[in-house]
Amino acid sequence: MTLGVVMLVHNRFERAAEMVRLWADAGCPVVVHVDSNVEAQVYDGFVKTLDDLPDVRFSKRYRCEWGTWAMVAATQDAVALLLEDFAEATHVYLASGACLPLRPVAELCTYLDRHPDTDFIESATTADVPWTVGGLDRERFTLRFPFPWKKRRLLFDRFVRLQQAVGFKRRIPEGLVPHMGSQWWCLTRQTLEAILGDPRRGLYDRYFKRVWIPDESYFQTLVRLHARRIESRSLTLSKFDFQGKPHIFFDDHRELLSRTNCFVARKIWPQASLLYRSFPRAPDPALAAAEPRTGSVDRLFSHAVDRRTLGRPGLYMQSRFPTQNRQNGFAAAPYAVLHGLDAVIPDFKTWLTRQTGATVHGRLFGKDRAHFADDSTIYRGALSDSARLRDYNPQMFLTNLIWNARDTHHCFQFGPEDHQKITTTLADDTMASIWVISGAWSVALYQSGWSASDIRTEAARLQRIEDKFLQTLRSSHARARINIMTLADFVEAPMEVLQAIIDDIAGHRGTALTDVPQMVDLTGLPSFLQDLKNQGMHPFLTGDITTQQVDQTPKSRRRKPYIVSGK
Amino acid sequence: MRARRKGRDLTSVVDNTAQIGAGDILLFCTFRNEDVRLPFFLDYYRKLGVDHFLMVDNDSSDGGRAYMAQQPDVSLWATKAAYGEARYGMDWLSYLQGRYAHGRWALTVDVDEFFVYPFCDTRPLRALADWLDASEVRSFGAMMLDMYPKGPVGETRYQKGDDPFAVANWFDPGNYTISRNPLLRNLWIQGGPRARQFFANKPKQAPALNKVPFVKWQRHYAYVSSTHMMLPRGLNLVYETQGGEKTSGVLLHAKFLNTFHDKAAEEAARGEHYAAGQEYKSYADRHGSDPDLWCAWSEKYINWRQLEVLGLMSKGNWA
CATH class of the missing domain: 3.90.550 (Spore Coat Polysaccharide Biosynthesis Protein SpsA; Chain A)
Incomplete structure (x- = not known):
């Protein structure tokens, strides 16, 4: 041929x-x-x-x-x-x-x-x-x-x-x-x-x-x-x-x-x-x-x-800068926002790290500085802990943090004491899983030892900020997985909530909780909250906490079977 | 117009522009007292495939001008006019670009900026230009990446002809922030070691890192502020907004060598740079002594693939 x-x-x-x-x-x-x-x-x-x-x-x-x-x-x-x-x-x-x-x-x-x-x-x-x-x-x-x-x-x-x-x-x-x-x-x-x-x-x-x-x-x-x-x-x-x-x-x-x-x-x-x-x-x-x-x-x-x-999801750089409404998630990997838990459980960060192996940051959006997991001044990617640098563009601070270490599951503590400019981003991000104990800020105030009349203004301010956050989370465009409970709800069944958080973060690797974290002694909290009310400041976000609930005497309550509930 | 007027400030020293061929890739650069950097600079860009260098010497007092005048592939102009008044040299370069770069690919960089793009170790600039032409792309973005040594900057010993990245081979991998400039549609990128160390208290003033250095030039094009942004503004759309990644590169910035301290002092005194040399003042005031930019999370430079994996630049659909 x-x-x-x-x-x-x-x-x-x-x-x-x-x-x-x-x-x-x-x-x-x-x-x-x-x-x-x-x-x-x-x-x-x-x-x-x-x-x-x-x-x-x-x-x-x-x-x-x-x-x-x-x-x-x-x-x-x-x-x-x-x-x-x-x-x-x-x-x-x-x-x-x-x-x-x-x-x-x-x-x-x-x-x-x-x-x-x-x-x-x-x-x-x-x-x-x-x-x-x-x-x-x-x-x-x-x-x-x-x-x-x-x-x-x-x-x-x-x-x-x-x-x-x-x-x-x-x-x-x-x-x-x-x-x-x-x-x-x-x-x-x-x-x-x-x-x-x-x-x-x-x-x-x-x-x-x-x-x-x-x-x-x-x-x-x-x-x-x-x-x-x-x-x-x-x-x-x-x-x-x-x-x-x-x-x-x-x-x-x-x-x-x-x-x-x-x-x-x-x-x-x-x-x-x-x-x-x-x-x-x-x-x-x-x-x-x-x-x-x-x-x-x-x-x-x-x-x-x-x-x-398509590009690499969660990456923001010189030649990839998607407009917000063009994407579902902002961050490169799932992460958890833990609102108020560290107020009720003092050693929560260490405990959660031990339970899940996740990267657990402190108050990432703290007013003073960013509290990274290892408490360093410069974190992965050469990210600075400077509050000013962070607050200059908080969304990119978050996306950078997660992109730089997208091989781990990030968790961070949050609360009304922190810088709030990030809240809309968190609420709209499908990558975020947000756990809120509303009214948890009252615990720190109660522990401060100050009388209700001294801190009434501060309590009102924190409650206002938190309420605004909750409204953001409940808005129609919020797409994160959101779990909101009052402090009273949490105190009623803390182990169920903690187990749900662990399972959410660690997935199938999560095991039944054996190691119970130490909670703050809340014995005097109900009367403290009543005092606040008497001052004319109603802490409506805490829920109704009764003396029985916070009684720390032997816990004979049997653990209830664990049920996952949606948002 | 403005550039044409400023063009009058230039006097030709060596004119080799007759050599410029139809498809040549041209490099445009202004320099002042950079004698020590010039040999490596020329070497680097010759290897990358630049065909002709169009250089403006802004009143150097060292041997830089004489050195450049001897080069066969360089056309050299000189001016004594003020750098700041000529929009940091851009007016001079705009004049030359309008005259010589029309219809050609033009790379506009500073003497301490080294262009890195996907596959730059195996494909010359011509390959990139051909591919961009085939893809009907007119402008190519390359973010500036500040490179620094481990240890005090002043302790490095940079000699003529040295590769600056033999010493200044560290960079910040993941702390850049971006916002969009609605007016000119460019992205405004800040961050890196300078933002972290010198501008933590005034982040807004941190230097811009976005650049559009490689452009298929047309007579009516112009850089607006250094090579950070351009007109017409469509040229600034070097990024994708629908989720994908456009192809992009990086300008390795070899600023932080022992030459930096003298330069910072000189420029601060001259006040010719951006916002009357604020940036330089900031260095001279706060870190005049000797900054160490290295930190535990600094990344050691290997190659363009590393920058690609880190997400500082992208191959886009060039494979």
Whole structure:
């Protein structure tokens, strides 16, 4: 068998000439189409550099604007010329000047020999593949596109919308089922002759002249009428990014490319001299029969598209700065806000660390400074504990903290004594789990030993701040997991609450609590709160705490079965 | 207009601009008494693939001008005009950019800024420029990353030709804060060791770190404040707002070497820099002695991949 090559060239003539020579040296007749946009001088020079090669022809030149019929017409003419001039050619490979054979051409020929009568062309029905960029898949075949997409984008878009609005639809010629796929194929002489010599070709050509990007659908569709056996895949490795632009291969892709065992790859950066030196690789009997595999390249490029379109959640940086309403969570990982627990359990931080293995910070938003888990002045990521730096942009302080150590589960203590600018962020963040014991601030006031009349103003202030926080948590846009209970509720069943917190933080690793934390002695709290009331300051957030509840005498209460309740 | 007027302040010293080819990548830079830094600077950017350097010498009194004048790929201008009045040198560079960079990729950096972008160890600037062209991207963001040594800054010994990052190879990995400037749509990035050590009590005044140094230049483009932001303002949209990441780089900032102390004193006295050299005053006043910026959570610089993993820059969809 003999493989003929049709090469479409529009720029980078030095590399293109190298490629023509490479194919020709391997015994392939080559027909080159050069875009008629190319200046005569450049074209002549290009032709001249190749005039020592007997089996190279230049076909009629067309002006190939991207996405237009001229690309197909140019291909048709070049193929016809090749089939006519080189009777020995049994297959035609469509390539471009930026295509580079990765394996010896002889291996490609052997491969084609092993698959007799087979056409290698990616060809899929539009209904089944979401490849297209711009949302035009089926409509490529049913609308009209008189305006160039690259130069007159606005007009193009408006005209498409107009046609959609009035319900315009072109009729698809009978017998055709629109298929699409990679522009780069390898077809047999028989199939190509059938396509080019089809009595209805005039009709088909007229139809495809008005289809958008016909170079991705003309042969892909018609091959379905004539081929004996279709392998719906391209022998050319070619990947597209999310804008529909082909990915470019550079020198550092050498290993990756050689592992794919693909026959041809594109697009190669013209200055990737290492690739041009390394490929096609030397004949290797061990690899001669290897099947092309594109898995690793697919993974690399789909990962790149994910980076570009989704990015790393919770990361805020110079080239990723999502607007708030575009995302569910702000932080990079789940974290817990513990409001008021440290007021009731003095050693809560240490106890919680022991129980969960989480990173338990103190008052992260303390007025004096940020109290990090290790109480250092500079924390992971070189984050400063300075209150001013933190309060300059508290949201980014939080997202930085969690991004820098997103491998651990963060918890921090919070209360009405702290800087409050962060509260809306916390409430709106799906990553946050917020546990509130309302009225817990009263415990510290009670412990201070001051009389109710002395601290009545302070109590009122803290209650006001906390109430505002609670309103934020109860607002309709709050999306954190929120658990609010009064101090009275908590005192009623502290172990249930603590167990729920532990399970929330440690997940399945949480175990039944054996180690009970020491709570503050609240014996005098009810009368302290009554005193506050008597002063005219009603601590309504604490709930109704009775003397029985806070009685510290032997706890005979049996532990109730633990039930998770929602918000 | 303004730039054209300021262009008159420039006198040509060496004009090699005839060498500039159609697709060349140009570097624009203003310097003053940076003789000691120039050799490594040229070396670094030549290796990266800069084709031609367009340099403005702002009245150096050291050997910097003579050194630059000898370089084959440098075109040199000189001015004695005040740096501050020319918007920190930007007016001069705007004039040159308008004249020589139209339709070309222009990299605008200071002598102590070293451009790092994804794959910069294996792909030259030309590859980045070609890829940006193919992706129809006009401007490329690179945040400034302050690099510092371990130990007092003044104890380093920087010699002509040395790689500054052999010594100043530490940086702050995760304490940068960002807000959006609604007027010019750029992000305003602050943080790093300077915010942490010098501006903890006045964070608002901490230096801006956002930069747009690499631009496919058009005649009507202009930098607004240093290379922090640009006009037309669409050029400042080097970030994604829908959740994805655009491709971005980093400018490694080799400011904190033993050269820093003299520079800080000089600039504070001159008062030519941003807000009459406030930043420099701050250093000279508070840490004039000798700051040590290193902390237990400082990160030691390895390569661009490390910066990518940390989230300081992004490959975006370049693979």
